[in-house]
Amino acid sequence: MQNTTDNIFILVALGMIGTFLLVVSFILFSIRNQNKLLKQRQQFQQAQIAHQKELLKAVIESQEAERKRIGQDLHDDVGTTISGLRLLVEMFKPTGGEDKNYQDFTQSTKTIIDKIVKDVRNISHNLSPTTLRYYGLAAAINEHCTIINQSGKLQLTLNNTAEQVLEKLPITTSTAIYRVMEELLNNTIKHSGASKADIGFKTNGEVLTIDYADNGKGLPGDIETAKKGMGMQNIESRLLNINATYNLQSAAGNGFQIRIECPIVTV
Template sequence: MQNTTDNIYVLVILGMAGTFLLVVSFIFFSIRNQNKLLRQRQHFQQAQIDHQKELLRAVIESQEAERKRIGQDLHDDVGTTASGLRLLIEMFKPGDDVKAHEDFTQSTKTIIDKIVKDVRNISHNLSPSTLRYYGLAAAINEHCTIINQSGKLEIALVNNAEQALEKLPLQTSTALYRVLEELLNNTIKHSGASKANINLNIVNDMLHIDYADNGKGLTADVELVKKGMGMQNIESRLLNINATYLLEPYSGKGFHIKIESPIV
């Protein structure tokens, strides 16, 4: 009888010890998993912060590059032309020669017209008047027409979203215009492409922009492409208007990007 009682006590103690070990093990693994999840969450949050910093850096660098370009344009075009006008005025000596006076008048008018044109072009690059007064569709069409006429690139524009584009806020229209402008500039400068296609459609109350060229493409590493300043600048503009983009996998057949933007 005593042995039986002792055995029961032993079994109870072993059961309690086993239960205790199970509870301790459960707590240990639970804490370990929570710490692991916390580290993963912290790593993900840090990656998001780093990505936002990269986007901000790209925006700042883009703005600085734009300021530098505008300053260079003012110096090379307006500044040089104005200096030539000043030199022409200094060299002119009034007299009785009617022909010389007429030539001087015509020359100064021509130079002033060039200055006005240069200033207008710089102003247009800063804030396209067509975009403000006539909307995104007209601005895209005008920009594509200018590039087509220059012979630098052949652009096929298909717009099936005319009415939807008229409803877009100016901020959204400006961002999308700058994105397409950036894409076209990249195609002209870096891709070696001869043709580009821009398709605009409405799908489920979303504006879909499909852009592609027949150039050499960027690289097979999509993540490396996204880290480029040009793509980061594009991503930051789209992020500000709650738009998204998808880079099509590299296939050696040019560059292809799909953009989705809310209409409202």
């Protein structure tokens, strides 16, 4: 009887141990499968992000190529034609001699033509800034700020302590940063009601930091809503294309601030 009881106890113990091992094996198997699925999901998400970035890069490059083509056409074709028209006006002489009406007409015509030529050059420059291509980002930003200050639309202060780094950036990175600064300045001039704006470039050797701030009325809504606007989406897409991040700070009546951090990759 005692032997039977001992045998039953041993069988029960072995059964419990077997059940425990089976449960542990099942848990470990489930955890392994979950980790495998999680890893596959992460790889799929990374592949999706990489694909989206490639598509975004292709779109931005095609946009820049089209901007360059249109800008050159405006400068070479339209600008040259208008300049030729001005020469024709200067060469034309009435058969009856010059009178006051003719002189007034000639002067006003040349004034209008000169304004059109200037506007075409400005549009051409904005579409495809030659300074950026030939002299680098620092020179292009400085030129753009000078033009804005001369226009009287905004009092702009530029503090650049990273000029050597800006000169060595790849053209894709330089173009993206230039377009972002252009978008920020346009938004400030058109929508903020600001009288002053400050731009700062600095670097710690690995990251380029760009600080932009104005004294305007700030964003009308919350920051998350502002990020959905077309202007901020354009900025975000260009920064994403160069692996840059940004931090937005703004409140109604307290101006607008943004800090951009871009990893430094030189050519």
